[in-house]
């Protein structure tokens with residue numbers, strides 16, 4: 001799942017708890033729960049190979065991060081009196097599972113490969129895959145729903 005729906009879940013979590021540690025834990029859990037929902041991006045860039053695939057995924061990830069950061073930015077500037085530490089730890093908890101995955105794979109931390117297997121298993125828990133054509137609108141809908149109940 002793109003990081004934007006995870007970020008919107010983190011923002012929602014930050015509206016529900018006032019303890020940074022709980023915000024982190026609940027956001028971390030929200031990441032794994034959202035990943036379990038079939039979300040249509042399993043075969044992203046499967047028609048591309050090598051450098052082309054890498055650059056395509058880098059572009060998608062960059063746009064995803066910009067949208068996520070914009071979401072947090074607009075939430076912060078439109079809400080006074082929010083606890084920034086709660087929001088920070090919520091967002092960190094929501095991002096950590098994918099950040100860990102990227103770091104483990106990039107630095108080939110083989111002793112932690114079990115985590116990548118676990119993360120991938122969660123994605124396929126319902127073993128139902130569908131096209132990105134439906135995946136992107138679905139993820140936008142999840143994001144908008146979470147933004148609507150948070151803002």
Ligand SMILES: [Zn+2]
Nearest residue numbers: 001035097098
């Ligand atoms: Zn994930």
